[in-house]
Amino acid sequence: MATNRSGTAGAPGKGAPARPALPGGRFSGNGSLTGQLVKIALLGLFTALGVWAVLPLYTAGNWWGIGLAVAVVALVYWVYLSKRTVPAKYLVPGVLFLMAFQIFPVLYTMSTSLTNMSDGHRGSKEQAISSIEAYSVVRGEDSEEYVLTVATTGDPESGELVFLLTDSEGDAYAGTEEGLSELERAEVGPSGKVTDAFGYTLLTPSQVNARSDDLQDFAVPTGDGSGIRSSGLSSAFEGNAQRAYDEACDCVTDSETGKVYTADDERGAFYGEDGERLAQGWQVGVGFDNFARFLLNPTFAASFFSTLVWNIAFAASVTFLVFVLGLAVALTLHVPRMRGKVVYRILVVLPYAMSSLAMYLLWRDMFNADFGLFNRMLGLQVDWLGDAWAARAAVILANVWLGYPYMFLVATGALQAIPRELGQAAQLDGAGPWQAFRHVTLPLLMVAMAPILIATFAFNFNNFNAVWLLTRGGPFGAEGTASGGATDLLITYTYRLAFSEATAQYGYAAALSVMIFLIVSVTSVISLSRTKALQEVDR
Amino acid sequence: MTAPDVAVRPVYQRSTGTRLTLWLSRLGWRHAVMWVVAAFAVFPVLFVVSAALNPVGTLSSSQLWPTGASLANARELFQNTPFTTWYANSLFFALTNAAVTVLLSALAAYAFSRMRFKGRRVGLIGLLVIQMFPQFLAIVAIYLMFSNIGEVYPVIGFDTRWGLLLVYLGGALSINTWLMKGFFDTVPRELDESAQMDGATHAQVFFRIMLPLVTPVLAIVALLVFINTINEFLMASVFLRDTASQTLGLGLYQLVDSQRNANFGMFAVGALMLSLPTLIVFWFLQRYISEGLTSGAVKG
Numbered sequence: 001m002a003t004n005r006s007g008t009a010g011a012p013g014k015g016a017p018a019r020p021a022l023p024g025g026r027f028s029g030n031g032s033l034t035g036q037l038v039k040i041a042l043l044g045l046f047t048a049l050g051v052w053a054v055l056p057l058y059t060a061g062n063w064w065g066i067g068l069a070v071a072v073v074a075l076v077y078w079v080y081l082s083k084r085t086v087p088a089k090y091l092v093p094g095v096l097f098l099m100a101f102q103i104f105p106v107l108y109t110m111s112t113s114l115t116n117m118s119d120g121h122r123g124s125k126e127q128a129i130s131s132i133e134a135y136s137v138v139r140g141e142d143s144e145e146y147v148l149t150v151a152t153t154g155d156p157e158s159g160e161l162v163f164l165l166t167d168s169e170g171d172a173y174a175g176t177e178e179g180l181s182e183l184e185r186a187e188v189g190p191s192g193k194v195t196d197a198f199g200y201t202l203l204t205p206s207q208v209n210a211r212s213d214d215l216q217d218f219a220v221p222t223g224d225g226s227g228i229r230s231s232g233l234s235s236a237f238e239g240n241a242q243r244a245y246d247e248a249c250d251c252v253t254d255s256e257t258g259k260v261y262t263a264d265d266e267r268g269a270f271y272g273e274d275g276e277r278l279a280q281g282w283q284v285g286v287g288f289d290n291f292a293r294f295l296l297n298p299t300f301a302a303s304f305f306s307t308l309v310w311n312i313a314f315a316a317s318v319t320f321l322v323f324v325l326g327l328a329v330a331l332t333l334h335v336p337r338m339r340g341k342v343v344y345r346i347l348v349v350l351p352y353a354m355s356s357l358a359m360y361l362l363w364r365d366m367f368n369a370d371f372g373l374f375n376r377m378l379g380l381q382v383d384w385l386g387d388a389w390a391a392r393a394a395v396i397l398a399n400v401w402l403g404y405p406y407m408f409l410v411a412t413g414a415l416q417a418i419p420r421e422l423g424q425a426a427q428l429d430g431a432g433p434w435q436a437f438r439h440v441t442l443p444l445l446m447v448a449m450a451p452i453l454i455a456t457f458a459f460n461f462n463n464f465n466a467v468w469l470l471t472r473g474g475p476f477g478a479e480g481t482a483s484g485g486a487t488d489l490l491i492t493y494t495y496r497l498a499f500s501e502a503t504a505q506y507g508y509a510a511a512l513s514v515m516i517f518l519i520v521s522v523t524s525v526i527s528l529s530r531t532k533a534l535q536e537v538d539r
Numbered sequence: 540m541t542a543p544d545v546a547v548r549p550v551y552q553r554s555t556g557t558r559l560t561l562w563l564s565r566l567g568w569r570h571a572v573m574w575v576v577a578a579f580a581v582f583p584v585l586f587v588v589s590a591a592l593n594p595v596g597t598l599s600s601s602q603l604w605p606t607g608a609s610l611a612n613a614r615e616l617f618q619n620t621p622f623t624t625w626y627a628n629s630l631f632f633a634l635t636n637a638a639v640t641v642l643l644s645a646l647a648a649y650a651f652s653r654m655r656f657k658g659r660r661v662g663l664i665g666l667l668v669i670q671m672f673p674q675f676l677a678i679v680a681i682y683l684m685f686s687n688i689g690e691v692y693p694v695i696g697f698d699t700r701w702g703l704l705l706v707y708l709g710g711a712l713s714i715n716t717w718l719m720k721g722f723f724d725t726v727p728r729e730l731d732e733s734a735q736m737d738g739a740t741h742a743q744v745f746f747r748i749m750l751p752l753v754t755p756v757l758a759i760v761a762l763l764v765f766i767n768t769i770n771e772f773l774m775a776s777v778f779l780r781d782t783a784s785q786t787l788g789l790g791l792y793q794l795v796d797s798q799r800n801a802n803f804g805m806f807a808v809g810a811l812m813l814s815l816p817t818l819i820v821f822w823f824l825q826r827y828i829s830e831g832l833t834s835g836a837v838k839g
Contacts, residue, residue, distance in 0.1 A: 095712065102710060109680040373586055
């Protein structure tokens with residue numbers, strides 16, 4: 001329909017617009033006064049936002065960041081002030097978000113997957129060395145003592161820890177993981193405790209207690225192999241580091257035990273001769289080691305492939321069951337003049353209209369072995385979520401309950417689009433109802449339903465909520481939560497590795513994500529090439 | 540459905556027995572099947588309602604059928620948890636994300652549907668390709684990214700509403716844009732061309748002519764985004780760790796995670812409250828739903 005007119009509406013690059021509008025439908029140039037004012041106001045707002053974004057970057061001396069911010073603001077100005085960029089005016093807002101929070105993270109995931117990034121391997125080598133030195137500080141005879149006030153920058157529960165220190169002369173300092181600096185504009189109480197400091201949030205004793213683990217690992221490096229550590233909630237001492245880094249041998253020597261730990265730049269940590277590793281390491285590229293680990297390493301590979309098989313089986317069986325049940329219900333209701341049809345429809349669609357998150361949690365509690373509805377009502381003793389196969393069945397059942405109303409809606413729509421006469425004609429020709437359905441209705445139905453089935457499969461392949469909220473991937477085998485559980489999907493396994501284990505393994509988790517990308521894109525490319533979606537591009 | 544079914548009407552009177560057999564073979568079994576299906580569909584909902592009204596409020600004492608009607612659970616939920624904050628957070632994310640996503644998506648769909656420009660084809664295919672990389676798969680990178688961003692801009696760091704909202708908006712251009720573009724294509728071009736002849740700018744055509752004509756698809760996309768956001772768990776759990784900043788979904792999760800048996804009554808009230816907005820939107824948009832769903836967006 002549009003082919004003979006393409007290039008008229010909003011075609012870019014046609015020069016300055018004329019008024020009155022030319023035949024052929026070029027857009028006129030300037031709109032109403034209100035439109036102009038709104039545009040100016042929005043651009044002003046955006047500029048303010050840009051300035052706001054640049055200020056902290058300037059303070060931090062991050063010139064790349066400033067360059068990026070300026071470039072974005074300039075791009076937006078160009079797009080919205082030029083008369084030749086009409087399509088861009090409509091695309092830029094969405095595309096900017098897409099670039100920043102979808103495309104960039106995907107690329108970042110890929111680059112992280114090639115590193116050993118994890119807890120203990122987050123920063124640079126210099127940071128690792130200074131934290132090793134500061135962490136090994138012990139109290140000497142002439143150690144300087146400080147009165148300690150624990151503070152954070154930002155939120156008390158998650159902000160970065162800062163030691164506000166008062167020495168015997170009453171001078172106050174702020175100590176961070178980077179080092180010690182003088183604290184100005186601080187109020188010091190009679191006990192030596194800092195009572196107010198600009199830019200810092202002082203923690204109450206209970207808040208300090210809540211972060212005692214962080215406190216244990218926190219030390220302020222003060223240069224020359226010495227550092228400040230806390231000795232209780234309100235005092236700290238400066239002492240000498242037992243472990244010192246020597247650039248000549250690229251190693252760390254422990255002065256008390258005499259042990260030497262040599263830097264291993266391939267693995268990003270200091271290793272002793274007996275293979276002992278210092279906890280603080282740094283981030284290095286490890287190539288495809290992460291991938292090799294779950295593809296080739298026997299233990300990890302077994303876990304990965306069994307997870308993958310279950311993941312595919314889960315998505316396929318949910319898609320199949322949901323389709324069969326939804327279609328069966330749609331066929332049952334596909335009859336003219338049935339009493340109560342509307343009521344049935346509302347009741348059947350009810351699960352779809354409930355919050356799926358809450359419903360997963362509800363199903364988990366219904367499956368509860370001790371107090372759950374199923375065991376109580378049916379008089380069973382099944383440990384639904386503790387037994388591997390029972391848990392798998394439970395996850396599938398809950399998903400079928402949540403998913404079939406959608407298929408029912410879709411199948412009803414598709415059935416109504418098929419003329420009833422086709423089925424009747426087949427029956428006149430002697431086909432039974434089943435034959436008429438199998439050879440006439442079903443093929444026509446599949447044309448409409450195939451893309452939906454593919455999409456449902458892809459959705460369930462990564463259905464994080466379905467598994468995490470019901471079983472968290474469990475039950476687990478003898479190796480515990482570090483390996484895949486019986487109901488783990490790849491995405492829940494990834495999530496647990498990165499966010500739910502004692503040591504977060506970001507690099508490894510990112511490699512798993514990339515693996516999921518690959519699997520999903522291969523399936524999608526195959527299925528997309530079989531659908532008509534791409535033809536729409538040229539319309 | 541084009542023509543009504545043409546049934547052959549009997550002219551003679553059948554006996555009661557024959558009529559019953561006929562009814563059973565034509566409609567009776569359908570009613571029987573639907574009773575079973577409806578029971579399967581409704582029983583968890585019934586259970587959660589009766590648990591919410593259950594005066595004892597534990598999981599072990601909750602029955603399928605209501606055993607009493609008390610508001611004790613609701614009162615406890617309001618008093619012992621930051622329920623209103625959680626609820627406000629959930630609604631904030633769902634509403635803001637739905638509104639802004641619809642706007643951004645409609646803008647892009649308008650450009651893709653009405654304008655011909657360099658990169659249009661690449662852009663459309665690109666949108667399809669990006670669908671293969673769901674945003675939450677990059678959660679590790681998003682987490683690492685925002686632990687750095689949060690240091691420079693605490694306003695959009697973890698535990699803030701704006702940070703998570705920004706991430707959600709990264710998924711604004713998606714398959715929904717395709718859905719919208721398809722709908723925009725069905726609006727006759729003559730309409731906007733005649734408006735241009737009368738001197739309307741492209742912006743005026745978009746806001747005054749196109750948007751009012753495509754309201755159904757806007758409603759559908761808004762509904763889908765709303766539902767997805769209110770049920771989103773993965774990214775919210777990574778971003779919102781502070782109790783006061785959490786959404787109702789996260790709050791409910793923790794409520795039954797720590798005290799599975801005792802808190803179940805409170806959870807049931809919360810589950811109903813979380814479903815309430817979805818139920819309301821469904822009720823008002825029901826006539827658009829099956830039409831919009833068949834065009835390709837997915838939930839469940």
